[in-house]
Amino acid sequence: MNNLAFSWNILSDLTTMWSYDFMAHAFEAGTVVAVVAGIIGYFVVLRRSSFAAHALSHAGFAGAAGAVLLGINPIFGLFAFTSVGAVLIGILGRKAASRDVQIGVVLAFLLGVGVLFISLYQGYATEAYSLLFGEILGISVGDVWTTLITGTLVLAVFAAMYRPLLFTSLDEDIAEGKGVPVFGIGLAFMLLIAAATSIAVQVVGVLLIFALMVTPAAIAARVARRPFQGMLISAGIALCATWISLFISFYLPYPVSFFITAITFVLYALVRFSTR
Amino acid sequence: MTTDDRNVITGRDLSAGYGDMMVWGDANFSIRKGEFVGILGPNGAGKTTLFRLLLGLAQPKRGELELFGQKPKRGNPRIGYVPQRHAVDQELAIEALEIVRLGACAGAWGFDLPGETGRERQKALEALKDVGAEDLAHRPLGALSGGELQRVFLAQALSGDPELLLLDEPLANLDIRRESELVQLIQNVVRSRGVTALLIAHNINPLLPVLDRVVYVANGRVATGTPEEVLTSDTLSKLYDTPVEVLRDSRGRIAIVGAEEGHLHHE
Numbered sequence: 001m002n003n004l005a006f007s008w009n010i011l012s013d014l015t016t017m018w019s020y021d022f023m024a025h026a027f028e029a030g031t032v033v034a035v036v037a038g039i040i041g042y043f044v045v046l047r048r049s050s051f052a053a054h055a056l057s058h059a060g061f062a063g064a065a066g067a068v069l070l071g072i073n074p075i076f077g078l079f080a081f082t083s084v085g086a087v088l089i090g091i092l093g094r095k096a097a098s099r100d101v102q103i104g105v106v107l108a109f110l111l112g113v114g115v116l117f118i119s120l121y122q123g124y125a126t127e128a129y130s131l132l133f134g135e136i137l138g139i140s141v142g143d144v145w146t147t148l149i150t151g152t153l154v155l156a157v158f159a160a161m162y163r164p165l166l167f168t169s170l171d172e173d174i175a176e177g178k179g180v181p182v183f184g185i186g187l188a189f190m191l192l193i194a195a196a197t198s199i200a201v202q203v204v205g206v207l208l209i210f211a212l213m214v215t216p217a218a219i220a221a222r223v224a225r226r227p228f229q230g231m232l233i234s235a236g237i238a239l240c241a242t243w244i245s246l247f248i249s250f251y252l253p254y255p256v257s258f259f260i261t262a263i264t265f266v267l268y269a270l271v272r273f274s275t276r
Numbered sequence: 277m278t279t280d281d282r283n284v285i286t287g288r289d290l291s292a293g294y295g296d297m298m299v300w301g302d303a304n305f306s307i308r309k310g311e312f313v314g315i316l317g318p319n320g321a322g323k324t325t326l327f328r329l330l331l332g333l334a335q336p337k338r339g340e341l342e343l344f345g346q347k348p349k350r351g352n353p354r355i356g357y358v359p360q361r362h363a364v365d366q367e368l369a370i371e372a373l374e375i376v377r378l379g380a381c382a383g384a385w386g387f388d389l390p391g392e393t394g395r396e397r398q399k400a401l402e403a404l405k406d407v408g409a410e411d412l413a414h415r416p417l418g419a420l421s422g423g424e425l426q427r428v429f430l431a432q433a434l435s436g437d438p439e440l441l442l443l444d445e446p447l448a449n450l451d452i453r454r455e456s457e458l459v460q461l462i463q464n465v466v467r468s469r470g471v472t473a474l475l476i477a478h479n480i481n482p483l484l485p486v487l488d489r490v491v492y493v494a495n496g497r498v499a500t501g502t503p504e505e506v507l508t509s510d511t512l513s514k515l516y517d518t519p520v521e522v523l524r525d526s527r528g529r530i531a532i533v534g535a536e537e538g539h540l541h542h543e
Binding site for chain 2: 161166176228275
């Protein structure tokens with residue numbers, strides 16, 4: 001990443017790293033994204049909606065590619081297309097547990113649109129590369145603020161709908177019988193996934209969204225006895241993986257997203273084989 | 277039919293269906309407080325449809341349905357509901373107590389506050405004790421057997437202190453011993469709490485000793501009465517519009533012969 005050497009004096013290394021604006025921005029945005037993705041991701045796993053999160057990140061790719069084509073900030077394209085994808089998936093597949101086909105249909109269509117945008121784009125391939133694999137070290141102050149505001153809004157809406165969301169996530173049929181507006185909650189949650197995905201794409205990119213949105217949550221779902229513990233564990237793992245990866249990649253010439261995926265995968269494998 | 281204050285549910289010329297399709301029609305029945313009622317009939321006859329009407333999730337096509345003297349409404353806290361079961365994710369480590377707790381806090385919005393959580397968990401634990409499953413409270417949901425899950429979901433339905441229990445096929449996929457254990461348990465709960473229980477079942481025999489009333493749904497029609505009144509060759513032949521034999525063995529178990537394919541009640 002740069003030619004600085006690791007000194008083994010952690011405090012001094014951290015101070016040096018944070019003296020660079022791009023690293024400070026990466027830590028700020030990465031922190032928000034990890035917490036939001038970890039918490040929302042826990043419910044993605046509880047609801048078995050990881051395919052939806054995957055599809056929405058691809059919808060985001062199409063949107064971001066369109067925004068790049070139009071010469072505007074990719075994050076606006078991300079928001080627009082993930083939201084449209086969320087509404088389409090929510091309306092076409094009314095129940096979270098049986099949406100696979102509808103998600104696949106929406107995914108294929110929006111990815112096709114993304115391919116068209118990329119083919120029309122005459123600029124550098126690096127733009128497309130950073131969308132696919134994330135470019136956290138290129139985050140601006142404006143992006144940090146957008147990430148912070150979006151993340152706060154997502155968590156505020158999430159907190160407001162927490163209990164009916166938990167109820168529908170653990171048993172949609174009982175929740176419906178108890179009068180919980182299952183369709184409305186499902187649609188609202190898809191929009192939360194859309195917003196969380198949009199900001200997470202900056203860190204890990206479209207193809208690696210699972211690393212923050214699903215893997216930490218999958219670990220939490222295997223060990224947490226209570227939903228609140230699950231959210232804490234999931235967000236904690238996502239946060240540690242992001243921080244450690246940023247730190248390592250400051251000293252080693254490899255992508256941040258690789259380290260995030262590697263750390264979360266190794267943790268998942270350890271938990272998977274050490275529990276039932 | 278006269279209105280009786282003791283009636284929890286009253287159906288008058290009631291018809292149910294989806295879109296243009298009629299599932300069953302012209303049903304007249306009343307169910308009294310504290311009764312244990314079996315909703316019987318072949319698959320696809322519309323037994324769950326009756327539950328959807330009572331839960332306010334579907335509207336009658338024709339006629340009237342009264343629940344506690346009013347039209348059914350969505351989210352009625354006086355109902356405890358156990359839907360037909362599907363598999364629980366085996367990787368799910370969330371403890372059983374948490375899903376029972378949800379029955380006690382249905383309708384609440386916002387985030388859990390510590391004080392509320394404590395009260396709800398206490399209530400959930402009491403509901404688990406009532407079904408003899410307090411030892412399951414902290415077990416992961418994904419590690420529970422079919423019979424254990426049914427107890428946990430029954431506790432979930434009880435945790436809101438309901439006056440009416442709707443149980444959709446709770447005996448499905450249980451072995452004979454677990455079937456009769458669960459039926460006994462439900463009967464104890466019905467008697468001790470004084471709740472009215474409607475239980476959908478495909479296999480009638482485990483229920484025969486405990487049912488006060490039967491609602492038999494078949495061939496687009498509904499017959500109601502005591503088990504002795506409904507489960508006769510005469511009544512069921514009229515219901516199916518074809519000759520049907522109700523056979524009893526030496527232990528009182530019955531088999532219905534000549535009804536729709538696959539609709540044989542036996543142990």
